[in-house]
Amino acid sequence: MHVGLTGGVASGKSTVSAILAELGAIVIDSDLLAREVVAPGSEGLAEIVEIFGRGVLGDDGALDRPAMGAIVFADEAKRRQLEAVIHPRVGARALEIAAAAGADDVVVHDIPLLVETGQEANFDAVIVVDVPEEVQVERMITNRQMAEADALARIAAQATREQRRAAATHLIDNTGTHEDLRHRVAEVLAELTGR
Ligand SMILES: CC(C)(COP(=O)(O)OP(=O)(O)OC[C@H]1O[C@@H](n2cnc3c(N)ncnc32)[C@H](O)[C@@H]1O)[C@@H](O)C(=O)NCCC(=O)NCCS
Ligand SMILES: Nc1ncnc2c1ncn2[C@@H]1O[C@H](COP(=O)(O)OP(=O)(O)OP(=O)(O)O)[C@@H](O)[C@H]1O
Numbered sequence: 001m002h003v004g005l006t007g008g009v010a011s012g013k014s015t016v017s018a019i020l021a022e023l024g025a026i027v028i029d030s031d032l033l034a035r036e037v038v039a040p041g042s043e044g045l046a047e048i049v050e051i052f053g054r055g056v057l058g059d060d061g062a063l064d065r066p067a068m069g070a071i072v073f074a075d076e077a078k079r080r081q082l083e084a085v086i087h088p089r090v091g092a093r094a095l096e097i098a099a100a101a102g103a104d105d106v107v108v109h110d111i112p113l114l115v116e117t118g119q120e121a122n123f124d125a126v127i128v129v130d131v132p133e134e135v136q137v138e139r140m141i142t143n144r145q146m147a148e149a150d151a152l153a154r155i156a157a158q159a160t161r162e163q164r165r166a167a168a169t170h171l172i173d174n175t176g177t178h179e180d181l182r183h184r185v186a187e188v189l190a191e192l193t194g195r
Pocket of ligand 2: 016177
C-alpha cells in the first residue's frame with residue numbers, strides 16, 4: 001500500500017512520519033531526498049550553481065540553504081527554476097526506494113508539495129496533517145527561530161489549507177499534544193491496514 005503524507009510547512013509531517021515508522025511503515029522523506037540530490041559533488045548542485053551562481057554556496061562548498069531559501073521564497077520564478085532541478089531527481093529516487101518495498105509493506109511518501117504537484121491520484125490514500133496557519137507560524141518562530149515574514153513567505157508559496165484538506169482521505173488534526181497526535185496516527189494506520 002502506498003500512502004501520500006502531506007501538510008503545510010511546520011504542520012507536523014516529520015513528526016507523523018516518525019510515528020508511522022515506529023509503527024512499522026516504510027517512510028520515504030522527500031525533504032531528505034531533496035537534500036541528497038544537491039549534496040556536494042552532485043549533478044544537482046552543479047546545475048543550481050549554473051543557474052544561481054556561486055553565491056548560493058557556503059564556504060564549505062555545500063548549498064547555503066538559508067541563502068537559497070531567501071531567494072526562492074521571495075520570487076516564484078526562481079522557485080520554479082530550483083524545483084525544476086530538484087523535483088525530477090527526488091521523484092526518481094523515491095521510485096527506486098519504493099520499488100524495493102514488499103507487497104505487504106505500508107509505504108508512506110512524505111511529500112510537502114503533494115497537492116501543489118497534483119500527485120493525489122498516485123496513492124491508495126492521502127493523509128493530510130492539518131493545523132491553522134497561526135499554529136504553523138508559531139511553530140516556525142518558536143522551534144526554528146524564523147522571522148515571522150519568512151514563515152509567512154513559505155506559507156504563501158504553498159497550497160491553501162482548504163486545498164490540502166480537499167485532497168485528504170485521512171485528516172490528522174495536529175493542534176493538540178504530541179500524545180494526542182500519536183493516538184490519532186495509530187488510529188489512521190489501523191484504519192488503513194484494517195488491523
Ligand atoms: C529552498 C531550500 C534550499 C530551503 O532549505 P531549508 O533547509 O530552509 O528548508 P527544507 O528543505 O528543510 O524545507 C522545509 C519546508 O519548506 C517548505 N518548502 C520547501 N521547498 C518548497 C517549495 N519549493 N515550495 C513551497 N514550500 C517549500 C516545505 O514545507 C518543506 O517541508 C529547500 O527548501 C529547497 O531546496 N526547496 C526546493 C525543493 C523542494 O521543492 N522541496 C520540497 C519537497 S521535494
Ligand atoms: N502536537 C504538537 N505540539 C507542539 N509542537 C509540535 C507538535 N507536533 C509537531 N510539533 C513541533 O512543530 C515543529 C514542526 O513539526 P515537524 O518538523 O514535524 O513539521 P513538518 O511538517 O515536517 O515541517 P516542514 O514542513 O518544515 O518539514 C517541530 O519543532 C515539532 O517538534
